[in-house]
Amino acid sequence: RKEVEQDPGPFNVPEGATVAFNCTYSNSASQSFFWYRQDCRKEPKLLMSVYSSGNEDGRFTAQLNRASQYISLLIRDSKLSDSATYLCVVTPPNAGKSTFGDGTTLTVKP
Amino acid sequence: NAGVTQTPKFQVLKTGQSMTLQCAQDMNHEYMSWYRQDPGMGLRLIHYSVGAGITDQGEVPNGYNVSRSTTEDFPLRLLSAAPSQTSVYFCASSQGALYSPLHFGNGTRLTVT
Numbered sequence: 001r002k003e004v005e006q007d008p009g010p011f012n013v014p015e016g017a018t019v020a021f022n023c024t025y026s027n028s029a030s031q032s033f034f035w036y037r038q039d040c041r042k043e044p045k046l047l048m049s050v051y052s053s054g055n056e057d058g059r060f061t062a063q064l065n066r067a068s069q070y071i072s073l074l075i076r077d078s079k080l081s082d083s084a085t086y087l088c089v090v091t092p093p094n095a096g097k098s099t100f101g102d103g104t105t106l107t108v109k110p
Numbered sequence: 111n112a113g114v115t116q117t118p119k120f121q122v123l124k125t126g127q128s129m130t131l132q133c134a135q136d137m138n139h140e141y142m143s144w145y146r147q148d149p150g151m152g153l154r155l156i157h158y159s160v161g162a163g164i165t166d167q168g169e170v171p172n173g174y175n176v177s178r179s180t181t182e183d184f185p186l187r188l189l190s191a192a193p194s195q196t197s198v199y200f201c202a203s204s205q206g207a208l209y210s211p212l213h214f215g216n217g218t219r220l221t222v223t
Contacts, residue, residue: 042217043214046213100153
C-alpha cells in the first residue's frame with residue numbers, strides 16, 4: 001500500500017461546479033499536511049496547509065480527518081484557471097521525509 | 111529574494127556520464143530536499159538535509175549523491191547516468207522539516223540517452 005494515495009481522477013467539471021478531492025495516508029502518526037497545485041511541467045506551488053480544525057481560503061476548503069486518516073480539498077465555484085494537478089503532501093514523525101501523492105488532475109471546462 | 115534557484119533548466123546526458131544539478135536558496139532555510147518526478151506520477155524524494163553537514167536518504171537514493179556544506183547550497187550528483195534517471199528534478203527548501211511548506215525551484219529536465 002502506498003503511504004499516500006489520491007483519487008486517481010481525472011476530474012472534468014463545468015465552470016461553477018463544486019469538486020472534492022480526497023487523499024488517504026497510512027501513517028497514523030503523520031504530523032503535517034498540505035495541498036499543492038502543479039501546472040503542466042511547472043514546479044508545485046503551495047495551495048494551502050491543512051489544519052486539524054479545517055481551514056478555508058476563498059473558494060478552497062481543506063479538512064483533516066485523523067480518525068479515518070484522510071485529508072480533503074473542496075473547490076467551490078470552479079474557474080477555468082483551477083485546471084491543474086492537485087498534490088497532497090504528508091509529513092510523518094520522521095520529519096524530512098515528506099511524501100507526495102501521485103496527484104489528481106482537474107480540468108474545468110466552459 | 112530569488113527563492114530557490116536550480117541550474118541547469120535542461121540537460122541531455124549520455125549513459126555513463128556524470129553531472130551535478132545545482133540548487134541554491136537565499137531564504138536561510140534549514141531544510142532542503144531533492145525530488146524526481148516521472149511522467150504522470152507524483153514526486154519521489156531522493157535525498158534531503160535538515161541542516162548544513164547533515165544529509166539523509168529518501169525513497170529513491172540509488173545513483174545519486176548529495177552534500178550540504180553550506181545552508182544555501184544543496185547539489186545533487188548523478189554518478190553514472192542511466193536512462194532510468196530521465197526525469198524532472200525539483201529542489202525544495204523549507205524553514206523547518208515538519209510544519210513548514212516546501213518552496214520549489216523551477217526544475218531541471220534531464221534526458222539520458
